[in-house]
Amino acid sequence: MTISSPDAGEPPYDIFICYAWDDSKQLADELHQALTEVGLNVFQDEPSMDDWDEMAPEIRAALLSSRTLLPLVSPGFPRSPHCRQEVHLALDCAFRLGRTDRVMAVTSGVRPDDIRPSELSRYRTPRQGRSARELAVGIAERVRALAAEDDRTFGDAPLPSSPDWFPEHLPGGRHFHGRHAELWEIHEGLRAMDKARNMGHPVVSVSGVGGQGKTALCAQYARLFALDHSGGVFLVRLSGSDRRVRASPDAVRAQFTEGLRAIGLKLELTADELGSDRLPGALRTRLKNLAQPYLWIVDDIPSGFDAELLPELCAPTGNGRTLLTTRGRFTKGVSAEIVLGGLDPHDGLSLLTGHRPPAARAETRAARLLTELLHGHPLGLTLAAGLTTQDDFEGYAELYRQLATPDPEDDLLELVQYLRAELPAGYARPFAATMLRSFRGLTDAGRDVLSAVGVLAAEPVPLTLLDEIIAGSGAPGGPARVADGLAHAVRHGLAELTESTDLTELTDGPDDTPDSRACAVHPLVARATRVLNPPPTRRKLRDAAVVALTQALSATRHSFTHRAVARSLPHVRAVTGLLAGTDQWSIGADERYLLDEAGRAYEQLGDGEASLRLYAPLAEACEEAPECDEYTRLVVRLHLASAHFRYGQFSAARSLQEDVVPRMRALLGPAARETLTAQDNLANTLGALGQHEASRLLHTEVYRALRDGTGPTDADTLRVLGNLVIAVGRCGDTDATRRRMRLTAVRYARGAHVLWRRAAKAKGPKSWEALGALDIMNTLGKNLLALGKKDEARDAFRTVWEGRRAVLGEHHPDTLDAWENTIIAEEGLS
8 A cells, every 4th residue: 555645635634544563454454444435534554664764754744634543552552663653743733732532542452551651541442353344433433523523633733832931941852852651641640630530639750860861851741731731830950860969858948948939039929928938828829829730840859858748849739730850769649650761762763863864774783782782871872872973983883882892991980980879780881981982072162161061060051151160270261162162062962052042142142141041961961071070170170160150249249230140159059069969179268258259149139048058058167267267257157147137037147146246346346347237237137026226226326337437428328327217217116106207217218318319320320329229219118108108109119119120130029029019009099
């Protein structure tokens, strides 16, 4: 029977018959004849290709021109790569057309529980000894009923829509191959609440060793099945892939809370809602109000995490569906567990030969042997595929020989020993050989890029940071060289670009969003790169990273340019030795300064918890370092207190400040700026604890000292004056005294605003003085609102909101706080 698709103008096929030649050819022929006799237009796929060939274009065209697929599911059906491809394509299109009953399986000799993907069992027709003519009558009735309701073909399916990601999308997808059944198993598992037999919260766990594509599978599911989660995709990354990462509940909870906060920022929660005590409840309310299903991905849970605590990590509301990834196993608390092994041989071969198809059957056999050597490991096959793009590639047979029997001069021992703890038995040596050849096959620029990424955290790396690190290490730098090296690493499968990155825009991209251009490297590749690089090389790159990060963060002292460096902040912990799974560097003066700058930046970005996570170990390191002087210890403790304050831990902040103030006074004197700053911080904390009169008196003392010492228009004097205005507006124990104090606060605020405006005019619209003017305007608005002057308060809050949005960005907690105040004032007016 000749393979052909309908000519233009001809009707589409009613049915596409899909079957395994070995055990269903006779039934396929009989059904084709019977279905044709009852008036249907039928296409029968005649397998005439090797199992390792891709789907022929004419077969694909015929399938897309069909209304339904009729898979003849037999014992040999799952072994046919062509059948799996046709079923996946049809199911994917049917899903996007809104009716998966377009795929109607006829089963013979298989149990329902053994059918994969399980979606095929939903609309199956067991043969049960019936003749082809009997089967054809029932099938024709269903096909005609479907066509009467919806006569579209598979090719009419819309392209998958892109889901909304919070806080950001998962990178990957470029090298994704196969896993068709697993994608539908996730879909089935996450429909647990739709089944009468299982009304529990749907939770699916995807497990497997490093490099098996757990994260990529979740990202692919999120993209292909976007209709399943119209409310969006919410992602929390726990970085538990390294065996040295702590799985203690407290450590996991801390990182989980940090992930929740990132989601809250993207959802534009207010500053109060982002506080640690209110964040879970605020998120639950916002997610429940979506009134749509959403996907909740928790990626990379440490393998030793207690399964009894899994509910703490799951979607917080009933309209959420949870998808977990881990190297461990969760047999409790999940509605389905998917354990990933190697890729199917056909899919593995397709991944390996994607860049360079084999030129002859002997080469195909060698490529199949190479797929088996790498155990179908997706990351290993991706790296091996990259090797086929090199100029010295001599064919798959030679590549197999090189990887199966590596040159004795290639010192693989250290890398193999490391990978044995990361990969199953038998995987480590071929993967190590592949990784070594991939790394050595890079250009100098490519190795520089990969090596620089290796000393950083397993997070997207801004390309501007890469450029600065490479140049700082003494290697030739420049955006063009970084772009070339990164492009080479991407072609070799060693790196990926984030979705917002285009290498052609590297040298001429927008100046205000440099962090939007970034790359990502698989954690296993990054850790292997660290093993391949000798300690002096890693040290040189790490030192350059410390300098680059410090310079970028120090620049935020002069103006609010934090958004330009926000994506670099996660790497601070890696280069200071505070991140598990990276080199354990000692904390010296340079590292302490960087941590101090990063903590300040996190605090000013509104991320009090991240600030606290940096300052706590920094303070501990300062106490233990004999070369650290008393002044540095006190400044760090003062910053740690500020982090506690920002995070809402006022008692902890007060305890530290009450320790620092007398020590600072004894060291520097009562009139020193640092001493007065410590006292002013303590006054803020007293106010937060409700001791408003004590706060006002201490603020007044500090303000007078600064005014008389540095002058009334000094920035620190004006900052303390703003704090004093806040304290004055909160004082009073009766209605009359409270009103009098608020009127006084309004008068102070108007005067302070004039002084701030003058200072801001000289320093620029994005200066700290400009932010100070907005802060005092915000205080003015709050006092006006408390006095019942709602129209004036509304105008003040709107001015603050517009100004902060221009400087801090729309999602900064202070901007959101100003917007909330504006709404409150406007609602009061209405």
